[in-house]
Amino acid sequence: xxxxxxxxxxxxxxxxxxxxxxxxxxxxxxxxxxxxxxxxxxxxxxxxxxxxxxxxxxxxxxxxxxxxxxxxxxxxxxxxxxxxxxxxxxxxxxxxxxxxxxxxxxxxxxxxxxxxxxxxxxxxxxxxxxxxxxxxxxxxxxxxxxxxxxxxxxxxxxxxxxxxxxxxxxxxxxxxxxxxxxxxxxxxxxxxxxxxxxxxxxxxxxxxxxxxxxxxxxxxxxxxxxxxxxxxxxxxxxxxxxxxxxxxxxxxxxxxxxxxxxxxxxxxxxxxxxxxxxxxxxxxxxxxxxxxxxxxxxxxxxxxxxxxxxxxxxxxxxxxxxxx
Numbered sequence: 001x002x003x004x005x006x007x008x009x010x011x012x013x014x015x016x017x018x019x020x021x022x023x024x025x026x027x028x029x030x031x032x033x034x035x036x037x038x039x040x041x042x043x044x045x046x047x048x049x050x051x052x053x054x055x056x057x058x059x060x061x062x063x064x065x066x067x068x069x070x071x072x073x074x075x076x077x078x079x080x081x082x083x084x085x086x087x088x089x090x091x092x093x094x095x096x097x098x099x100x101x102x103x104x105x106x107x108x109x110x111x112x113x114x115x116x117x118x119x120x121x122x123x124x125x126x127x128x129x130x131x132x133x134x135x136x137x138x139x140x141x142x143x144x145x146x147x148x149x150x151x152x153x154x155x156x157x158x159x160x161x162x163x164x165x166x167x168x169x170x171x172x173x174x175x176x177x178x179x180x181x182x183x184x185x186x187x188x189x190x191x192x193x194x195x196x197x198x199x200x201x202x203x204x205x206x207x208x209x210x211x212x213x214x215x216x217x218x219x220x221x222x223x224x225x226x227x228x229x230x231x232x233x234x235x236x237x238x239x240x241x242x243x244x245x246x247x248x249x250x251x252x253x254x255x256x257x258x259x260x261x262x263x264x265x266x267x268x269x270x271x272x273x274x275x276x277x278x279x280x281x282x283x284x285x286x287x288x289x290x291x292x293x294x295x296x297x298x299x300x301x302x303x304x305x306x307x308x309x310x311x312x313x314x315x316x317x318x319x320x321x322x323x324x
Contacts, residue, residue, distance in 0.1 A: 015124035020062040021133035052077035071145040103127030106141040140170035
């Protein structure tokens with residue numbers, strides 16, 4: 001009797017393919033530093049993919065394949081990824097920036113365990129290869145689903161030939177920032193066969209993801225300045241609390257508790273901004289310090305924080321071992 005688990009299964013899904021532009025050059029300049037940056041950037045990418053309901057299917061070398069049940073969320077994730085990574089790259093020298101190219105396709109795939117295969121995946125990879133550094137290119141099947149549902153523009157790139165696929169695939173560049181589409185095609189946005197009129201230039205804006213990094217048509221987000229402004233606001237609130245506590249002094253420094261909470265929030269935001277260390281390990285360390293602070297502010301002669309600190313240390317140790 002045949003094992004039913006060995007039967008080929010198919011499904012319709014949205015495939016998200018990404019890789020690094022000039023990865024070989026970056027490795028030649030600084031192999032260890034490039035690998036560390038790749039891990040950090042791909043970790044950020046994976047978190048955004050999961051936040052938009054997607055699943056990372058596979059990673060190899062500098063590449064990543066993910067799938068999404070929602071076409072709209074796949075495009076929103078791609079925009080958020082490129083904006084967040086652009087913010088990280090702003091702090092790096094021009095010749096050391098790690099820029100990803102992303103291709104998205106909606107197609108039928110073959111499912112084997114947790115992996116997916118087939119023309120749907122191949123088309124996504126071909127679209128990714130056509131994308132500019134820091135850009136996103138989508139197939140016409142994706143465009144038809146998202147053109148009135150996300151607040152970004154699209155530029156028609158013309159038909160794209162894909163190996164082992166009989167018909168060329170019409171493709172579109174997602175206009176995240178100014179000039180992306182022109183770099184993607186070298187000026188081919190008006191090639192023969194492209195749609196005429198406004199459709200070739202942009203689509204009607206719609207609601208974009210409420211998450212971090214979303215942009216409107218032709219506007220590049222700046223996540224890092226926004227985060228720094230948020231830290232400044234937290235600092236102003238903390239100063240105001242100290243002043244209020246001082247002016248209403250009755251022998252109790254009650255502001256210690258809200259100050260501890262503000263310090264925790266600020267530290268977590270800082271952890272998100274920094275890129276030198278593993279963000280999750282930093283977050284665990286901040287949580288540990290927060291527990292110590294709570295224990296000290298509520299001190300009754302018992303250092304109860306030792307047990308959650310032990311648990312955090314174990315989780316951090318496992319995380320560090322996996323990084324190695």
